[in-house]
Amino acid sequence: MTDAPLARSEETEPATVHIVDDDEGVRHSLVALLLAGGYRPHTYGSGPEFLARADLAQPGCVLLDLRMDGMSGLQVFEDMRKRQTVLKTVFLSAHGELASAVAAVKQGAVDWLEKPCNEQTLLSAVAKAAALSQTEAQRAQRRHQLLERWNGLSPRQQAVARLLATGLSSKEAARALAQQDPERPIDPRTVDTHRLAIFLKLDIRTSHELGMLVEDLGLPADVFRTQ
Known part of the structure; x- marks a missing residue:
């Protein structure tokens, strides 16, 4: 001291x-x-x-x-x-x-x-x-602001965001979501559409930023990831 x-x-x-x-x-x-x-x-x-x-x-x-x-x-x-x-x-x-x-x-x-x-x-x-x-x-304060943005995503967008945050491609994310919920299959183009909406709502530009945001919020990024 x-x-x-x-x-x-x-x-x-x-x-x-x-x-x-x-x-x-x-x-x-x-x-x-x-x-x-x-x-x-x-x-x-x-x-x-x-x-x-x-x-x-x-x-x-x-x-x-x-x-x-x-x-x-x-x-x-x-x-x-x-x-x-x-x-x-x-x-x-x-x-x-x-x-x-x-x-x-x-x-x-x-x-x-x-x-x-x-x-x-x-x-x-x-x-x-x-x-x-x-x-x-x-x-x-920053965490509170990030959490507000995250909560502005739909449940489906949050599921997609968690997967994209792990570095999965749109095709891999679509496959993982389909396995997690077979009654609601999703194609890679729809994942891309969700990606754009997610990035816009969270005010980010890359999947790396998304991964950092998910980590900052303490969210389970790979909750839906398949083996």
Whole structure:
């Protein structure tokens, strides 16, 4: 970990940082530091308050106290994981909590810092977490857009697309579909017609792009492929 904070573009909106700590003094000092660093901080005195109020769908960083009265930081983190939030977490731990902090990082936290934190080290960790969160949010948005396009295909077009994504020719795809559904045979020219419609709806130009799209969406590309 470097001590210098990562560079942030002045043209972008300030990244959101959620401070979850049951120590009011810690919250106030972190707010002052983050405001001076160009961030947009929000504070919460407990895990349940954070989970109830924060928008977990928006990118940002969470500075999460590892040990709090009631719901612990690890419990909050596990709840965030179950909700598949794009927020990225930096744990704040007290002396003697190394094992728990390391375990949290292994479960997906970006970093852990022991209190009291060096200011530049903390800002660097926040910048890293915010950047990772933004990247993940963009990836999730792209996947959502791709999935919407995919769902715009008819069931027959989806079946054809899965086969073409494996690299099959129109003739091979027609044969595979006929074997899968003998009552609805299809000829290669019809597969070609479906191919054009598929490429148009998905805004792609090649079968290679189709294969990448199917892989990105986690779809079983060879579900209908015959041996």
